[in-house]
């Protein structure tokens with residue numbers, strides 16, 4: 001009797017932590033996967049050990065770890081998602097900023113001039129622009145905008161210059177000389 005009791009105590013001392021450890025590991029693994037059918041089969045596999053160890057107290061730790069681990073996983077996922085979306089937004093803003101700065105404003109302006117001054121500023125209905133200096137181009141544009149009579153076709157060009165700001169003139173002048 002005495003030996004049996006000692007053996008039983010030993011068994012309890014070893015089996016209980018062992019069973020708990022196995023249960024926790026199983027739950028941890030399951031919390032990462034789909035928990036539709038898996039928890040049942042594992043619970044059944046673990047049951048004999050759990051029953052042998054301590055039938056009554058065994059189920060108690062169950063609810064505690066699962067929400068904690070799930071919560072942690074969800075928190076981590078939420079944080080990761082937040083970090084990613086923040087990073088995305090920052091990259092987007094940075095790219096937009098760089099595009100706005102670098103993308104030649106002159107190219108945008110020149111889109112309205114290309115029909116008369118040529119794809120390479122070589123001239124067409126209007127004179128060649130790409131062989132001139134940006135300073136000359138800006139100076140002439142200012143004169144058109146100011147309403148000065150320039151060449152015989154000033155009436156065609158003046159309305160085009162009238163809509164340009166000084167920044168537009170500078171940008172388009174610097175852009176058009178790069179086309180040749």
Ligand code: HEC
Pocket residue numbers: 109110112113114115116117125126127128129136137138140141150151152153154155156157160161164172
């Ligand atoms: C509808 C056709 C047309 C468009 C569009 C047009 N131009 Fe002109 N441009 C002309 C003509 C024609 C002249 C010559 C006008 C004259 O006889 O004074 C001219 C003259 C100029 C001159 C003076 C060139 C020189 O050497 O005398 C500049 C600079 C110029 N254009 C720039 C531009 C810019 C920049 C744009 C776009 C914002 C533009 N033009 C759009 C027809 C056009």
